[in-house]
Amino acid sequence: MIGTVVPSVPFRAIVGNLAWTHDGTVWAIWRIDPLPYRYASDSDKVSYGRVIGNLLRSLRGEPLILSLCGRVDPRDAPASAVTQPHPIHREITDGYLRLLDDYELRDRTYWLALPLPHSSGWASASSIGASASSLVARSFGLTPPMPGVDEVRRRAEQAVRVARAAVGLVPATPDEILWIHRRAARKGTPTEPSLTRARRSRYAEATVRGRRLRSPSFAFLGQVHFDEGGRTDASSSGTRNPFQHRYLKVTTADGGTGYQAFLVLSDLPESWAFPGGEWLAALHEDTRFPVDWAIRATVNPGNEAKRKVTRKRRQLADQVGEFSAAENDDSPEVDALPSWVSVGQRQLAEEQAALDAHASEVEYEATVMLGVWGGTLDECEEYAEALRSSFSDELTAVRPTGDQLACYAAMLPGVTTPRVVSDYTQYLLADDLAKSMPFVGSRLGDQSGQILGLGIDAGTQAPVRLNLTDWTSRDISASIGLFAELGAGKSVTLKKILADIAADGGRTIGWDRTRTREQVTFLSAAFGADQVQVADLANPTSFSLDPLRVLRGPAAAQAAETFLSQLLGVEATSEQGTILAETIDKVIADERPSMAALLEALAAMSDAPAAAELHRQIRASARRPGTGVIFDPALPPLDTSADHIIFGTHGMTMPRRHELRSARQLAQLPFSALFGRAVLTLTAVLAKAIAFADSRFVLVHADECYWLTREGEGSPGYDTTLELIRDGRKNNAGLLLAGHDPEDTGNETLLGLLSAVFLGRQRNHQLATRYVRAIGITDTQLAASLTSVITSDLSPLTHTDPATGDMVVEPGREGEFIVRIHSRIGMVKVLEPPVERIRHAIRTTPTGNRP
Structure with missing residues (x-):
């Protein structure tokens, strides 16, 4: 309403994941971790559907399911446990933070809020009394009464029983619950709070003192002004079209003014393909701006749902009778049976069959609400209309006129269900709701560590971190495979990872096969020539x-x-x-x-x-x-204590792969090829020995790795590589293998042991199919889809350089990779270190600039 502050302080106290409201209800709130769905096989998607279906069937009462696309502040990430960082560490980190200020970063989280039922008549009466006491206290400006310690214990046990029946629920913290409410009023404003910072706070938790509960004040939640339809923006004269004001203007003391618009799904399709038609998942995967959504539902147990279905089928049967000629009626004029009657009969029959087939099946009376926002009204309207028009004729979204504030309230735990929810109720079985895939995500990388890049395969962007130096302490092999065609960003990504390792205080040992010594040039420019030792194998002048x-x-x-x-x-x-x-x-x-x-x-x-x-x-x-x-x-x-050791291999003679297939061919090799083969194997042995002897993290890296592993199992090079992967975890060492073909690693055993794999553009279809196999994709349909992405939609060469006429990467799409990290797959745009001299060294050789 105009000129008033709408009270939005629903809580008396928050203890653990339990919130006591002023109306006497106790809400339990849990977080639900998202499932890695986009790149799952069809069989895995069906399994995920069963998992979600079982979760939904276990719920009772009136659950509120929330999906919130919260702001990510990269400055709030947990500090990396770097004990002895290089002086450049702060410079690189600050550069990434400044770079990310230009992006709107979002991360989707999922929540389940459930009002706990009263366990007895006495508990119900006690709740009514508490509600009345709270109302009286607030009307006189007094502190509402707190729940007793015994009640807290009883409710906590009740919440534990609910969570035990519903696998996958993580209790929310008090400050996470508070974050949901604080963020709701500040979406899209400069003061929108981040969830990471809220998780570090300890403000909202109630404490027990002398068997009495003490709660912090939540009065600041009420300092919000809501303006339905933006009436304060309208001129005093002229007529107002209410259909042009279907939004909510929200003003807070600390965040200024923002605009929010809410939509409700008024119609759902009769059925949808699964896998393939997951309409809730599409809000995360395909919508290019942040969208919050919520499901307010009433769960009807199976027996009750069956009775309702039976009653509705009888009513429809009566409708059919009205359109049928009576037994003794000779009138030829009988109205045709409306289509909605036959459709209703079919739907009820299908629902009856599903309820009969699954003893624990339940029915959801659900209302699906969607929320978008913007810093300006035009931005908010643009998003709202884009979202509304993105749905099909069978999946219809409307913007309730005059009920925008009610929709806002309906998406908050602890708030009584508004009337607008019942106006748009849809009837779904738990199995059907599960097939819409409500809990999907694309989280990649580590919680801490340096910025690798941006996740770009969801509708919104989120930072992806890579903390390779920390993997060994978590019993993870610090091993990476990096594969892409020439010019697709492989070398840039390799150097970026080297820079991050060195900035964290780690060491690097590797091979440089280029005539211009690109890696030597890069490391010397970034960290100083005095920290880089180069052993030239073909023209030794410096070290033995x-x-x-x-x-x-x-x-x-x-x-x-x-x-x-x-x-x-x-x-x-x-x-x-x-x-x-x-x-x-x-x-x-x-x-x-x-x-x-x-x-x-x-x-x-x-x-x-x-x-x-x-x-x-x-x-x-x-x-x-x-x-x-x-x-x-x-x-x-060679000084083995150097921070960076590079073996220069340009000019070395190496036997070709076919020359190693038989002892006879091997015996006919010239001495230079035999020596080149032996000395390169020696460098691998030296690299392993140096890495395993140092307490600091050491990354061994091999670009064009085929020379190291091509002789296969049993050869010194291959076996040394295998030791680096298998035993590197115990010796605080890692391995990075790069090349154009995953088969360069030697065999599928070694490839399968890599903890992370990066796949860049590869226009050769045969090689691209190997790329897909390298990340463990065996599903035929998914493999074909990813192969198409790798050949034509990763850093695509669709832009013409006006100076040369050459086809180059579309501006802004450099550094795109499909990655598998910790068994999760996603698409990442790798970001170069935003320090000018490092960026220049990454992209520059002594002979000139790269395109």
């Missing part, structure tokens, strides 16, 4: 990778034996293999072990033919050009 000098103890012995055995083709159980192992053990016991010392030790055993042959082969290898990275004693050993 002699494993006997770089490592110590058993790790050095294992690395040296692996390298020399692969280089020389020595079998571990042969006489040469035995002598090699024994001699290495003697050398590492010396003060200054090295390959040169190993040669001296073998030379001293010249009376043993096997030792003499080993000495001859190793000495010949050391004299060949390009082997100085191992055998040059003048080079200092």
